[in-house]
Amino acid sequence: MTEAQGRPQRRTQRERREATVGKLVDATIAAISEVGYAKASVQEICRRAGVSHGGLFRHFETRLDLVVTVTEEVGRRQIAGFVAKVHPFFAEPDDPSGSGDPAGSGADDFVEVLRAIREASRSPLNIVWFELLLAARTDDELRARLARTIEAYSKDIYLTALRIPAIAAQPDEIRQVAVFTGLHMFDGETFVNAVYPRPDLDEKRLRFVAAFYASTLTGRTGG
Template sequence: MSEQDVVTEAAAKAPTRSRENTRTRLLDAAEQVFAEVGLGETSVEAICERAGFTRGAFYSNFESKDELFVELAGRFASRQVEGVRERVAAMIECGPETGAGEDDMVGLVEALDVPGDVRLGVLLMSEIRNRAMRDAKTAEAYLAQDAQLVREVSQLLEEVTHAKGLRLVLPADDAARFVLNAWEGAASRAIIAGLPEKELQEARAQEVGRIAHLIIEQG
């Protein structure tokens, strides 16, 4: 590649990086404002002010506030999957000789927690789901993300059960759905009850333990 080609390629990539940085800052700002006032009260103006951009910058990256929040929910889900992947890698590295059973599945689901505020993630997903019930475009995006998350967790469940000498007693996709519903349901109830973080984690672990007895058996 000639020097001119290198310069041209670098110049072409610069706007892309700048756009990605702008989108990331807008998403970060939206997450902060949402945590403070909720989805309904989070305005485009408040997001732009927090991010340090104009409305023009917002609408050059997102068609609407709904589109931004669907992407924000997707980013949260991606963090969940990455956390699970790291947990699975650690489980597989330990090997089956370390024991297998309920604790493995509990640990797997606990890995769905992402760095930061667990409550924020649960509240975000809940409000996005509620919005999806009323708006077809949001519903389409939400369902696509939800299906992807189930596929990812399904694959990870198959990997860890195989590595630990376990067997799922129902199809992996169904098991993944049970796991995800158990995690979110326990977290939601704990949040509604106003439990502190430690008790929230304990409640979630207990719920996951009950689910583990239903979906796995020794190989």
């Protein structure tokens, strides 16, 4: 081994930049999750990331610019995590509607998909998403900056949902509202569960929602 081969390779400027940005994004996600959006100050983020204030502002002009980047990353991680968990239940590419029968042999599979949705809704990562939405409700600048990201995330959610047979089989006229009605139910459940958990209802609720989706197919799939 030559002397040059034995030395650790120095990272390029781009690699150093990406590493620093990654630390700042991870630190911001952790801070918002643990202390809330309002207390996720520049000082708090830098402390967690081990990056100076100057280091943060070399990569982001403002805290808001960092928050926008974090919002995009939270959405990306949420989608990736959900897909990794439920991809065995996705329809095949050449059969986008799957069996179209959530009330039949695929009913248990759909319950598992719903369980994964609930887990994703209750995850610390999704709590960060909630914190950002709540802050945007009363912060005009934040709301304006996040609008495009939220729209893109909603589109990704919908396209991902279409890979689930029980969703793809829904009538065209209600498919989108069916996706977001179910999703928002689990989002609301997350807030209540944090202060008033009802584990006795958890499994029943999954079965109830699965039955609701199945009921919308009556007359279409011969149910």
